[in-house]
């Protein structure tokens with residue numbers, strides 16, 4: 001089912017019917033607008049939902065406007081379906097390798113039952129959709145929920161489905177959508193994006209993924225592990241170009257080992273349809289290649305939703321990169337704020353959530369919280385996972401900050417060894433000569449869970465000395481962070497102190 005094809009409800013299975021009954025109930029009647037709202041929120045993705053629920057909980061009169069599905073990308077076409085797919089893919093991969101664990105039967109798992117994997121995805125999405133349900137926002141949270149496109153009708157008014165909503169403050173939380181480059185032949189040949197790929201019910205035999213960022217990498221590996229032959233085409237010189245080069249290399253090697261074909265420095269120049277097959281033409285360096293596949297997934301970045309909503313009428317400035325906001329998330333119209341993907345460089349659900357919380361305080365209570373103060377961790381859910389927070393070494397160099405770097409390979413972490421997940425490392429950058437953490441990258445099976453420890457330490461100004469004195473349960477992946485702290489402590493032993501300690505021990509033997 002396509003993102004916008006939800007009106008064809010008859011053809012849906014029970015899971016999708018349950019999901020849609022929550023995120024876009026049939027026969028919904030918009031309420032009569034109040035004379036004035038404390039807050040009008042446009043967009044009911046994570047940013048909009050958190051803003052609306054939080055503001056209503058604090059007593060504000062809130063209107064929420066959604067043109068498509070409650071929950072936005074994260075629930076419907078982003079985190080929830082992708083992580084559900086990844087779960088099946090990871091297990092399929094592990095089952096194929098059970099012989100290494102002394103078990104038998106792995107060879108039978110040559111291919112996954114794709115239709116059932118996708119059914120599970122739809123079931124999970126339906127289960128989770130209860131949190132974002134339209135009726136919950138109306139009945140439990142007291143929000144006036146309007147379905148329809150929100151369009152500014154002035155500096156202090158939004159129109160939706162023929163109603164005018166007047167506001168003291170408004171929040172734009174319209175998110176972003178897949179950017180589709182104008183490649184010759186692409187539209188005619190047909191292609192998938194994150195909006196449509198989770199509606200597949202048949203496994204593509206050969207999938208070309210264009211773009212090696214988080215979406216491209218997560219989905220490429222998931223499809224490959226579910227039995228699709230995957231060709232990954234990345235325009236830059238590495239996969240996950242935001243990460244350190246050795247991290248990207250580790251992921252690339254893993255993908256190659258798992259049977260994917262990867263083209264780097266490769267630009268797709270056209271896509272043609274040849275009797276239902278897609279012929280993708282790419283230039284790799286100066287060499288032209290043609291790859292024939294039955295599906296193409298475009299994952300080359302996200303474009304903010306800023307068009308067609310009367311931003312100029314409201315005096316809200318924007319660029320193709322998003323809505324322009326100051327550090328307090330206020331737009332060029334002082335009564336209008338923005339949160340989430342439509343205005344942030346970091347396009348993550350937890351950032352949409354964090355910026356929504358800032359907006360509630362700033363818009364309704366004159367708060368002065370700054371989005372620039374956020375210390376944002378993230379994790380790409382490849383296997384191994386790639387998680388990061390704070391500065392990379394290259395950022396520190398650029399800013400003239402000198403760092404000490406501590407690294408612990410996962411092969412030295414007993415839990416990683418017993419689990420057979422030794423790919424990866426913990427790398428922590430400290431302000432030179434101190435134990436203050438400036439940044440960390442964790443690559444490993446559970447890196448996403450581990451980076452939270454570092455995030456807490458950074459938020460609480462807890463340095464590595466304190467972490468070295470903290471007891472971690474043995475054996476856990478988390479111990480890798482403590483091992484880095486131990487390495488820091490060992491490094492503090494100067495030759496002079498070591499000599500003193502030796503002398504003391506010798507004296508005690510007498």
Ligand SMILES: Cc1cc2nc3c(=O)[nH]c(=O)nc-3n(C[C@H](O)[C@H](O)[C@H](O)COP(=O)(O)OP(=O)(O)OC[C@H]3O[C@@H](n4cnc5c(N)ncnc54)[C@H](O)[C@@H]3O)c2cc1C
Nearest residue numbers: 043045046047067072073074078150175340341347348349
């Ligand atoms: C495949 C994929 C996987 C992802 N995985 C992760 C992950 O694992 N972790 C993570 O942190 N992030 C992940 N993300 C990113 C995450 O989904 C987004 O950062 C998050 O959803 C942004 O929330 P938002 O509220 O800003 O925008 P959205 O979720 O995009 O919501 C915006 C809403 O506004 C509505 N809207 C737009 N214009 C109007 C209008 N004029 N009137 C009314 N309504 C309007 C839209 O219909 C939409 O519902 C993933 C994204 C994708 C695509």
Ligand SMILES: NC(=O)c1ccc[n+]([C@@H]2O[C@H](COP(=O)([O-])OP(=O)(O)OC[C@H]3O[C@@H](n4cnc5c(N)ncnc54)[C@H](O)[C@@H]3O)[C@@H](O)[C@H]2O)c1
Nearest residue numbers: 211212213214215216234235236299300301347379380381
């Ligand atoms: N686990 C997560 O938190 C998660 C998962 C998925 C998505 N997201 C969010 O969604 C955002 C968007 O993800 P994305 O992967 O679509 O975008 P991206 O911008 O992060 O990566 C796009 C990739 O495509 C490449 N590219 C661009 N044009 C190309 C072309 N014409 N041909 C070949 N390659 C090309 C770029 O070099 C880049 O590597 C992410 O930055 C992230 O914020 C987060």
